Amino acid sequence: MNLRAASRLVLMPAALALLLAACQPSTPEEAAAAPPAAEAPAADAPAEAIADEPALDPAAAAAAGQADASADAAAQGAPAGETPPPAPASTPSAVTFATEGEHYDLIPGGQPFEPLDGKIEVVEVFNxxxxxxxxxxxxxxxWKARLPADVRFTYVPAPFGGNWDPYVRAYYAAEAMGIADKAHDGIFQAIHVDRSLKGERGADSAQDIARAYAKFGADPAQFASTMASFTVNAKFGRAKQYIAQQRANSTPTMIVNGRYRIKARNFETMLENTDRVIAQVRAGG
Structure with missing residues (x-):
């Protein structure tokens, strides 16, 4: 990827302060079938707070922090008006940081995508x-590069209808051919940077998509055939069932162990809250 292309995919620090804009089902049928969005507005809408969370007010947050510090000082017997020595910096791994309703929603009856086998599973629902x-x-x-050995990260592509569905099949075809990881960033680039694939702008045929994967070592004819295979059809159905059960009605959505759907106001916070929930699960929470 050249520098120009990379600059269009990577968010600048200032842009990371913007609220998370998630993608949602694009067809009337899928939108009607999906539960009400709980995470964020559609990506092409003006950036605004997540529906069930207030916008972050830095000044209010700072004031709250000062109030907490004063309360701590009183509890510890510190003289009024004095601030006690700062406590050691907390990290996202502190179990107490994971709070239901603030950092995650608990999914009733939620199940992991794959058997845990002693691992902590993190799923990103994407397309x-x-x-x-x-x-x-x-x-x-x-973030993935620093995950500890006990955490297993899994992509689950979302079949929200329209041109979303061929890319679910494409992901699982690439997985079957052993090139999913190698091609992952490149397919995002083909759609959103190079625009050699249409994505939501139009209909991409299996042959169009297969030609894009040819850059990563796939035989186009074999790839298109694999997209329609029994194995891919089965994985497509499984992904659709999982996403419905987890009520993951927008992308990207992060889910831990099938039970914790991460809440966040922006991309960075989504990963921080995922870390907090991982720590809670590891501690037996």
């Missing part, structure tokens, strides 16, 4: 056609 997923991906790459 290549989703602009928010394309913006989120560079941060995910950095």
């Amino acid at each position: 290549y056609v989703c602009p928010a997923c394309a913006m989120f991906q560079p941060l995910v790459n950095t």
Whole structure:
């Protein structure tokens, strides 16, 4: 990827302060079938707060922090008006930081996508056609690189109808051919940077998509055939069932162990809150 292309995928620090804009089902049928969105507005709407969370007010947050510090000082017997020595910096791994309703929603009856086998599972529900997923991906790459050995990260592509569905099949065809990881960032680039694929702008045929994967070692004819295979059809159905059960009605959505759907106001906070929930699960929470 050249520098110009990379600059269009990677969010600048100032842009990361903007609220998370998620992608949602684009067809009337899928929108009607999906539960009400709980995470964020559509990506092409003006940036605004997540529906069920207030906008972050830095001044209010600072005031709250000062109030908490004063309360701590009183509890510890510190003289009024004096601030006690600062406590050691907390990290996202502090179990107490994971609070239901603030950092995550608990999914009733939620199940992991794969058997845990002693691992902590983190799923990202995504789709290549989703602009928010394309913006989120560079941060995910950095975050994944530092995951501990007991955490298993899994992509689950979202079949929200329309041109979303061929890319679910494409992901699982690439997985079957052993090139999913190698091609992952490149397909985002083909849709959102190079525009050699249409994504949500139009209909991409299996042959169009297969030609894009040829850059990563796939035989186009074999790839298109694999997209329609029994194995891919089965994985497509499983992804659709999982997403419905987890009420993941927008992308990107992060889910831990099938039980914790991460809440966040922006991309960075989504990963921080995922870390907090991972720590809670590891501690037996």
